[in-house]
Amino acid sequence: MSGHDDAPDGLDPLVAPDELVDGRTLDDLEAYLDRGRLPRDPAIESSAACRLALRALEQVRGLSLAVLEDEAARLPARDDRWIAGLVASIKAEVVSGRDIPLRHPDPGIRLAVTEAAVRGLLRQVGDLVDGVLVRSSGLEGDVSEPGAPIEVTLRVTTRYGLPARDVAQALRAAVASALDRHTQLTVTAVHVLVDDVWLAERRRR
Amino acid sequence: MLVDASDDTLAVRARDGDVQAFEAVARRHGPLMRVYAARLLGNDLESDDVVQDAFLTAWRRLGDLEDPARLRPWLMRIVSNKSIDRLRVRRDHDDIDAHDAPASRAAAPDRVVESRLQMDAMWTALDKLPLDQRRCWLLRETGGWSYGEIADALQLPVSTVRGRIARARTFLLHEMEAWR
Numbered sequence: 001m002s003g004h005d006d007a008p009d010g011l012d013p014l015v016a017p018d019e020l021v022d023g024r025t026l027d028d029l030e031a032y033l034d035r036g037r038l039p040r041d042p043a044i045e046s047s048a049a050c051r052l053a054l055r056a057l058e059q060v061r062g063l064s065l066a067v068l069e070d071e072a073a074r075l076p077a078r079d080d081r082w083i084a085g086l087v088a089s090i091k092a093e094v095v096s097g098r099d100i101p102l103r104h105p106d107p108g109i110r111l112a113v114t115e116a117a118v119r120g121l122l123r124q125v126g127d128l129v130d131g132v133l134v135r136s137s138g139l140e141g142d143v144s145e146p147g148a149p150i151e152v153t154l155r156v157t158t159r160y161g162l163p164a165r166d167v168a169q170a171l172r173a174a175v176a177s178a179l180d181r182h183t184q185l186t187v188t189a190v191h192v193l194v195d196d197v198w199l200a201e202r203r204r205r
Numbered sequence: 206m207l208v209d210a211s212d213d214t215l216a217v218r219a220r221d222g223d224v225q226a227f228e229a230v231a232r233r234h235g236p237l238m239r240v241y242a243a244r245l246l247g248n249d250l251e252s253d254d255v256v257q258d259a260f261l262t263a264w265r266r267l268g269d270l271e272d273p274a275r276l277r278p279w280l281m282r283i284v285s286n287k288s289i290d291r292l293r294v295r296r297d298h299d300d301i302d303a304h305d306a307p308a309s310r311a312a313a314p315d316r317v318v319e320s321r322l323q324m325d326a327m328w329t330a331l332d333k334l335p336l337d338q339r340r341c342w343l344l345r346e347t348g349g350w351s352y353g354e355i356a357d358a359l360q361l362p363v364s365t366v367r368g369r370i371a372r373a374r375t376f377l378l379h380e381m382e383a384w385r
Contacts, residue, residue, distance in 0.1 A: 027371070061346050063323070086260050090261065196213065
C-alpha cells in the first residue's frame with residue numbers, strides 16, 4: 001500500500017507509481033541517474049517534468065543515506081563494549097606468519113620472533129617518523145634462514161609538502177636501527193614507497 | 206594519528222594484520238552500520254549482534270576488498286548480508302516484523318536549522334514506511350544492491366521487489382515534497 005491512493009490528480013506527477021513522467025518511468029529516470037546522466041539524453045534533459053523528477057529522486061536517495069549518517073553521528077558513544085569484544089576476537093586471529101630465528105649462546109635454546117611481530121614493529125617505528133603513516137610492510141627473502149639477505153619494503157603515506165627523499169632517509173635509518181636492535185636479520189635494502197599523500201587539514205576520506 | 210587516517214590507509218593496514226587500525230575502522234563506521242542494521246531489521250535489539258558479527262567477517266575477508274578506498278560500501282554490503290541472514294533465521298516465527306517499533310532517536314540539540322528539520326522529516330518518513338518496503342528501499346539505495354540481489358536474498362520474485370521499491374519511492378517523494 002502506498003497510502004497515497006487518494007492523492008489529488010494532476011498536482012504531483014510523482015505520486016502515482018505507474019504514471020509516466022513525460023514518457024519515462026521513475027525506474028528509467030533512476031537508471032539514468034545511476035549512469036551519471038551519461039550519455040546525455042536530450043529528451044530527458046529538455047523536459048522540465050523529467051528534470052524536476054530527477055531532482056526529487058536525487059533528494060530522497062541522497063537523504064536516505066544522509067539521514068542514517070546523521071543519526072549515527074548523534075548516537076552517544078556507547079560503542080566501547082562491542083568494540084572491546086571485537087578486538088579480543090580478532091587479536092586471536094592475527095596470522096603470525098613465518099618464524100624469524102634469534103641466536104642464543106646456549107645451543108639448546110631456540111628463540112624466534114614472528115613475522116607479524118616484526119611487521120608490527122616496522123609500523124610502530126615508521127609511524128614515529130614525523131609526517132609518516134605506514135600503510136603496509138613486507139619482508140622479502142628467507143627470514144627463517146639466519147644470515148639470509150632480506151629486503152624490507154615499506155609503503156607509506158606522508159603529509160603533503162614533505163620532501164620524499166628526507167622521508168625515505170629518515171625511515172631507512174629508523175627501520176635499520178630497530179631491526180638491528182630487535183632481530184638478527186641481514187637487511188640488505190630498505191625500500192620506501194610513498195603510496196599516498198595527505199593534506200594537513202583534511203586527512204579523512 | 207590512526208584516527209585521522211583515511212579509510213584506504215586503515216584498510217590496507219588492517220589487511221596487513223594491524224588490529225589497532227581495524228579497531229579505528231570499527232569506531233569510525235560502527236555507528237552508521239548499527240543504525241543501518243536497525244532500520245533493516247526493524248529494531249535496535251539485534252543490530253549490535255549483527256554489526257559485531259559483520260565486523261568480524263570483514264576482518265577475516267579483508268583480503269577480498271579490492272579497492273580499500275571503498276571500505277564503507279564494502280562494510281555496508283556485509284552488514285546487509287548479515288541482516289538478511291538474521292531475517293532468514295527469524296522467518297519461521299515471522300511475527301517480529303509486525304512489531305516494527307518506531308525508531309528511538311538520539312537527542313538533537315540543533316533542531317532549529319532547516320537541514321535539521323529536513324533530516325527529521327526524512328527520518329520520520331523512512332520510519333513510517335512499512336518494514337518490507339523500507340528494507341528493500343534501503344538495500345537498494347544505501348546498500349547498493351540490485352533488484353535481482355534483493356530478490357535472491359529475500360527469496361521474493363523480482364517483480365515484488367520492484368513493486369515495493371516503487372511504492373517506497375512514491376511515498377518518500379510525496380513526504381519530502383515540501384523540502385524541495
